[in-house]
Structures are given as structure tokens and as C-alpha cells.
Amino acid sequence: MTAARRVVVKVGSSSLTTAEGGIDPARISHLVDVLADARTRGVEVVLVSSGAIAAGLAPLGLKRRPRALAAQQAAASVGQGLLVHRYTEELARHGLTAGQVLLTLDDVTRRAHYRNAHQTVTKLLELGVLPIVNENDTVATSEIRFGDNDRLAALVAHLVHADLLVLLSDVDGLYDGPPTRPGAQLIAEVRSEDDLDGVVVGAIGAAGVGTGGMVTKVEAAAIATGAGIPVVLTSADNAGAALAGEPTGTLFHATGKRRPTRLLWLRHATDGKGALVLDAGAVRAVVERRASLLAAGIIGVQGEFTAGDPVDLLDPDGRLVGRGLVNFDAAEIPDLLGRSSKDLKRELGAGYEREVVHRDDLVLL
Incomplete structure (x- = not known):
């Protein structure tokens, strides 16, 4: 001091x-x-x-x-x-x-x-x-x-x-x-x-x-x-x-x-505007490997939010594991659930190949 x-x-x-x-x-x-x-x-x-x-x-x-x-x-x-x-x-x-x-x-x-x-x-x-x-x-x-x-x-x-x-x-x-x-x-x-x-x-x-x-x-x-x-x-x-x-x-x-x-x-000054529910594999990737969250690992979406909002990341049992800045609106995500980035790019365009939440915009809780 x-x-x-x-x-x-x-x-x-x-x-x-x-x-x-x-x-x-x-x-x-x-x-x-x-x-x-x-x-x-x-x-x-x-x-x-x-x-x-x-x-x-x-x-x-x-x-x-x-x-x-x-x-x-x-x-x-x-x-x-x-x-x-x-x-x-x-x-x-x-x-x-x-x-x-x-x-x-x-x-x-x-x-x-x-x-x-x-x-x-x-x-x-x-x-x-x-x-x-x-x-x-x-x-x-x-x-x-x-x-x-x-x-x-x-x-x-x-x-x-x-x-x-x-x-x-x-x-x-x-x-x-x-x-x-x-x-x-x-x-x-x-x-x-x-x-x-x-x-x-x-x-x-x-x-x-x-x-x-x-x-x-x-x-x-x-x-x-x-x-x-x-x-x-x-x-x-x-x-x-x-x-x-x-x-x-x-x-x-x-x-x-x-x-x-x-x-x-x-981590300290936000509340999630909504939530994304992850499958077990996505939880391991985000928590253990500190990887980005891809659409393929998401099994559910909750609430209303827009791209750039903070959203909570939940495990399959609803437990909070992290929070991140989401790259898509809530209304877009149901069509992305469980799909690979390559499939999304081929069907919807290159703009949908990106991560749903990038690891640089994600904290574990």
C-alpha cells in the first residue's frame, strides 16, 4: 500500500x-x-x-x-x-x-x-x-x-x-x-x-x-x-x-x-439477457478446453436477446457454467441448434459460420 x-x-x-x-x-x-x-x-x-x-x-x-x-x-x-x-x-x-x-x-x-x-x-x-x-x-x-x-x-x-x-x-x-x-x-x-x-x-x-x-x-x-x-x-x-x-x-x-x-x-457487472443450453460435449469444450461455443453444441435457447448481449450458458441440467457475448439474435438461434458450422455456411452463407459465443468474449462462472 x-x-x-x-x-x-x-x-x-x-x-x-x-x-x-x-x-x-x-x-x-x-x-x-x-x-x-x-x-x-x-x-x-x-x-x-x-x-x-x-x-x-x-x-x-x-x-x-x-x-x-x-x-x-x-x-x-x-x-x-x-x-x-x-x-x-x-x-x-x-x-x-x-x-x-x-x-x-x-x-x-x-x-x-x-x-x-x-x-x-x-x-x-x-x-x-x-x-x-x-x-x-x-x-x-x-x-x-x-x-x-x-x-x-x-x-x-x-x-x-x-x-x-x-x-x-x-x-x-x-x-x-x-x-x-x-x-x-x-x-x-x-x-x-x-x-x-x-x-x-x-x-x-x-x-x-x-x-x-x-x-x-x-x-x-x-x-x-x-x-x-x-x-x-x-x-x-x-x-x-x-x-x-x-x-x-x-x-x-x-x-x-x-x-x-x-x-x-x-463476470461482475452484468446479468444474462437470456440463456443458451449446452450439451455435455459443449460444456466440456467450453469449461475444460476454453473453446468457443459453436451452434453444434447448443440444445436450447431461452429468453429474448440481440447480438452483442450477455447471455448465460447452462449445462443440460440448467446449472450456470458461464456467460458470454452472443453473436446472434435469439430469434436466429433455433434454426442453428445442433448444426455444424460447415452446414450452416453451405445453407445460410458465410455469416453463419462464426461462433455463437467466441472464447475471447466468454467467462466461466
């Missing part, structure tokens, strides 16, 4: 705003002081900040976060400017410049967009700018949203080749049960999924202004650590200690190596 030269810090809405939903200047000022101190030690910092929708509630006269997507987008439109303005003012006290980066899911999962986002953030860091990242809530639809900024932060950490991800919350770490429960114990370190057996994690906090909760933080930690990036989960009040490498909160140790971002997203 003390050797980390590039750190992504994510802060949630409840750590930045008042109970009424407006921006809390003191909280932002404290956070910026901590980030500026890290910068003086030579650490490059990327901030993933929630709070745009929450910051827009009070100016719009809304008491709670709206459920309707259009209302959320309206609140984000008002709140994002207020949020970045506050950060800009606070960073200026330290002689630092803020750079706003608004991302959609495509920006970190489609190769061309990913490359551009990587180059932009890298150039900001080279210029001494502190990038402030948020989801582009004003244009993102429910189909193309990250769902919460914890996942976004994990993917951004991968995007910028970060050495460390720090998740700041209104709770000082991961507990083995609800923190308010008598006898609940802080889990200081997580080295593998086995350390989470029996752990009960909660959903959205009492403030009701965010979209995450401990569940999404644990999932975000899995995304980052699976890509070789350690994660510290602690409270915003302990941000300084976390960035200084002091023991605080919960440390999730890295468990894997760097992998393509779209596969991280596919």
Missing part, C-alpha cells in the same frame, strides 16, 4: 452530502485535504465521486432520490455542476486543478472507447490534474449503466493501471454481520472468497441517497482484486490513514492478474 504510486479513490454519496441531500462543504473540504496530501507525497490520484444526483435533490426540492430514470437524470444534470464546482474550489486551495471525466459503460468495455478513456485520464495525470470521475447519469439509460459507482471505480482502477483502490464509505470496514449488531467483528483482511463464508452484508445505507451498499463494495473488491489490484475499504473519516498506508478498515488482497476489462465487466 505504501508503495502505491497511482491510486483510485471512490467516495459515496452518503459521505459527501447532508441528510437532506445537499453537498456538505466540510466533508468535501476534508476529503480534498487528504487527496492533496497524497499528491504532495508523489501519489497520482484519480477520484471516483458519487454525489451528483444527491447534490441535485435539494435545489430541485426533492426529499429523496427519485426512482424514475428521467428524474434521476434531471437531478444529476443539476447536481454534477455543483459537485465539480465545489471540488474545483477546494482543490484550488492546494494549487491543484480538477478535471471532470464522465463515463458510460461503453467507455470501459468497448475497445475504441476504452483506449480513448485511458489516454484521456493518463494525459490528465501527466499534466498534474486530479481527474474526478463519475458515471454520465444525464445520458446513461438503464440498459447501459454501471449500476453503482463501486463497480465503476473497480473498472476505472483497471483502466488507469492503478496500484491500489480505496473505497470510502460511511462504515469503517467490512464486518461479519450488521455493524450495529452487538458482537459484530471487523474483518481486517480478506485473502480469498473463503474469508467471506458466513459474512452477512447489507444493502443501501440509512441515508438513502446512494445506490450501493456493502454488497456492491464487496463485488467491486472482487473485480479489482481479480485483476491484481488490492483494495482498502474504510470510512471517509479514515481516508487519510488509508492513503498513508496505515492499518484501517478492511484490506482485500489481490487474487489474480490483469485481464481484459470487458471480461471483468461480463
